[in-house]
Amino acid sequence: MWFVYTETPTAGTTAPVRASERAYRQLRGEILDGILIPGAGLLEIEQSARIGVSRTPLRAAIARLIADGLVAGRPGRGFMVTEMSLDSIRELYEVRRALEEHAARIAADRRDPAVFLALRDQFLDAPELLAQGTVGLHRYYDLIDEFDDAVAEAVANPFLVGALATVRTHLVRIRRLARGNPDRLRSAAAEHLLIIDAIIAGDTSLAAHATHVHLQQSLTNVLAAVQGQPTGPVA
Amino acid sequence: MWFVYTETPTAGTTAPVRASERAYRQLRGEILDGILIPGAGLLEIEQSARIGVSRTPLRAAIARLIADGLVAGRPGRGFMVTEMSLDSIRELYEVRRALEEHAARIAADRRDPAVFLALRDQFLDAPELLAQGTVGLHRYYDLIDEFDDAVAEAVANPFLVGALATVRTHLVRIRRLARGNPDRLRSAAAEHLLIIDAIIAGDTSLAAHATHVHLQQSLTNVLAAVQGQPTGPVA
């Protein structure tokens, strides 16, 4: 086996040397992007051949995906990408609410105001961003990631941050199903602003309650969108 | 390799056939029981020889333990049982509070009163149980497990129940460090009674707040006990 140097020679991002890591990232990415649809079966031999690694690292990758909750399988008979039913989405949001409310509370208590003041400015520009089509949409999602990261940094609790990361992983998939209408995203940006203001003010209760409101709105929107187009974009 | 029939022929509990499952359960049990102490290095060859499986299933077992947060390791250079610092304990309780409060709230909303009425009677007998030494102590812990299971059943949310299970895994280890003085356990039983009463009454706020109080007391006790005997039993 030779070294293959044709693996996305993107400067800066040193490609992961371990084959199991490559397999994990590729499969995870494909599941989150919807390339591997829910319910799709993952055959070890087939996937290992496709990705270009042997079965051993592929199994390690699948083990991590199972831990992430992205893949499930009966012991003896294969694995499949987990489904995302309406009930699953409601259940996920139930946990999400518990964790994000708590995180918002703690963040409001321990935050560095400067960080959130900077974020505030960026969220103020969100409406303009959302008028710029796909590129703006991606930048908006990046902005939300920045906000999440800022909260995580303020929380400074590996357990809580880890649990939130798990929840957010599933959220990426859900976001695809309810792919964003601009009106909802503008509202969401406004809701984020309220949360940020509460965090800046150090108002723990307000931060938690604003988060609660935001998630409730988000869930309502997601459920409506998913029920409207159960299998895919209907146009 | 022959089949070994000498593996705890306990009737009813069909021993797991898969070697990776055996390895996982044994290692997990040994970590939770404190046989494998925090910081202990896990060498694949050494452990696989000890447990009697090859390296392949052992690696699968370690992967699951990493997902559980019981084992950590730098990619290239070995694995070790995770440490439980005072900060870790505080952080864990922070997440636990978010999840258990939310769970209590939901349980109070969706509970089957009969189940919790039965639990109530058992908790009323807890003080007598705690006067019976080690046997009673184990039965008391079993009773808490029953309570947790009842809450999980009432919550009926795989994500939330899973997150709680993860937190409780770590709690088993912490419980060892603060191994229970009877006074604290009697107080804990009383606190549980308050939570149960709130759940029976369907009082969601009271259930959440009583849970908050209970966890705060529990954390205080644990921290005091751990600080009193940092490395192990002193007396």
Add this chain to the structure above:
DNA sequence: TGAAGCTCCTATGTATACATAGAATGCTCG
């Protein structure tokens, strides 16, 4: 024609051999 049993096949579970990287140690040179 339908159902039951058997056979074969496929995909997972396991074991082991080989590759490789990182660290410790000893040697050598200044």
Add this chain to the structure above:
DNA sequence: CGAGCATTCTATGTATACATAGGAGCTTCA
């Protein structure tokens, strides 16, 4: 005598060969 480098060793990462279980399909008998 100390520091730097090379060597060796050890433990992980990977690949592959073999064992096994579970299911699908076919055959046969009632």
